[in-house]
Amino acid sequence: NAGVTQTPKFQVLKTGQSMTLQCAQDMNHNSMYWYRQDPGMGLRLIYYSASEGTTDKGEVPNGYNVSRLNKREFSLRLESAAPSQTSVYFCASSEEWGVGTQYFGPGTRLLVL
């Protein structure tokens, strides 16, 4: 039981490049989330998927897109990376939407030059 897994662990991009962050969970959870963590700002919600087949914007969605590929997988795409997107990205899942107990992956550290 791996919980929530994320790939890659670390990535360096040049401004304007694109990339997709992958996330998978093996807990049969319905809801999944993408957060970014910046110093002094806690975690901010980028996008979420309350259930398979649905996605919605969170607090800071600009510059990102998501895909809920199936119940297990939820990917985050940066179409044209900007230095302001340098951050640590966390994927999380929960049994249902609106439940505060969320399970987090180990994170992806992204540096945009």
Add this chain to the structure above:
Amino acid sequence: GNSVTQMEGPVTLSEEAFLTINCTYTATGYPSLFWYVQYPGEGLQLLLKATKADDKGSNKGFEATYRKETTSFHLEKGSVQVSDSAVYFCALILTIGADSWGKLQFGAGTQVVVTP
């Protein structure tokens, strides 16, 4: 709007010292409250939670009581260990029917450093 405010870190303590991390919140409605912990190089994990006023959450020697009258959820541990060195996040979630319900909202985090 809804928000969570935590004391700034880093908080540096000696092993076996008493730890308190202050957390206060602003919310429209009646939130559930959480403490998450992030160990170095890892993702967040739930430490404890409380879902209604006067509830006390506890885990691994940590405790926090949901105080509605002071809108607070302070984290305490009586005797810290080096292994408690981490970043601690206070968070809230609003229940159905409230504005912005269902989204976990985090404080900025408080780094705790415990020295031998």
